[in-house]
Structures are given as structure tokens and as C-alpha cells.
Amino acid sequence: DGGITQSPKYLFRKEGQNVTLSCEQNLNHDAMYWYRQDPGQGLRLIYYSQIVNDFQKGDIAEGYSVSREKKESFPLTVTSAQKNPTAFYLCASTSVRFDNSPLHFGNGTRLTVT
């Protein structure tokens, strides 16, 4: 279903620790995205990548880092510099070969930092 796998579903960390969220897709999509979802604020873009070894900051990139070493994978690291890391994180992908292809989402990772 969807071809995008996010793991784990729930993640708990202590404040001050870095944590990496996994996102893998088998849809052969070129572009991948990370969104953060908070109640009442919709989905906000953290980082996106349109091609391997290249990525761009979204609207709320501070405190986050990404890598795109493989087409299928786009892991997100939440660093200790992110002041409010507790949130629901959604990974998505789309094809850039067709104009305005829809965005496909993974099931999300709920991160809780205490």
C-alpha cells in the first residue's frame, strides 16, 4: 500500500539526543519530502530532495538534517538543536517525470522527546 515505508511508527527519545527517522520508497520516485505535522498547523515542509545527492531546505529546516545517498532512501535526523521535536513526521514522494504528479505519503513516525 503506497510503496513508502517509514520506521519506526513510534519513537521515544530523551532530550539532547539525536534521532534518525527512516523513509524508504519502492515507487521509483525521484523526489522525496519530509513534513512535520502539529495540531492546527497543517503540514510544514522540513526538507526535500529532487535527485540523489541533492536536497533543499523547506520552511522549517532548522534543527534537522537529511541525506539522499540512494534514490530509494531519504532519512531525516532530528538533532538536539531542534527546540520542539515532539511531532508527527510524514515522508512523501512523487515523480518529477510527469507534470504535477500527486504526492504519496508514508504512514508517519510519531516522535516523542522528553
Place this chain on the structure above:
Amino acid sequence: GENVEQHPSTLSVQEGDSAVIKCTYSDSASNYFPWYKQELGKRPQLIIDIRSNVGEKKDQRIAVTLNKTAKHFSLHITETQPEDSAVYFCAARNAGGTSYGKLTFGQGTILTVHP
């Protein structure tokens, strides 16, 4: 950059009534406008989209209208059912230039359909 405003934030209707959710966008170059439905604890799923060369699109009980001049678009759900209850998000994307693929979302509307 693009800014998308969505209203209302919550919407409560009786089963069988219609529901309308409205969004405005700021970037006149945006040319793709999808709508997503997110049920509790699940991923957002595309329910309908519209491109800037079209004014209206329908798919069974749902329809989307686009007014490029006014830079707003709306989702219409007719004959609502309890299973339509969810959070709905609008979005806008400018597919050209360096912002290709950057989808900007509205804040979401919590729709509740009462039996």
C-alpha cells in the same frame, strides 16, 4: 514563497448535508491544487486535484472549483456520510523553476458528519 490559508478550521454538518472548505493562495504562479483527506492516525490520501487550466472537477460526491483570478479554490462534498469525517487539507504547488515539487499545505479542516 507560497502561503495557503484554509477555512474553516472546523466544520460540523448533519449526514446528507453539503460541506464546503475554502482555500486561498498567494503565488499566482501556482498551477496545481490537490486536496488530501487524513483519517485519525493515518496518512494523508489524495482525494481530488485540479490544475490551473481547469475551473472545476468532479468525482462522484466531491468536486473542486478554482478561481485563478481571485486565487482561491474550494472543496465541495455533497450528501455527506459519517465516513467523510476526517481532516481535510488543501495544497498548492508551483511546478516551475527552483520550487518544483514544493507543495504548500493549508492548516487543515476538521470535518465532522453527524448521523
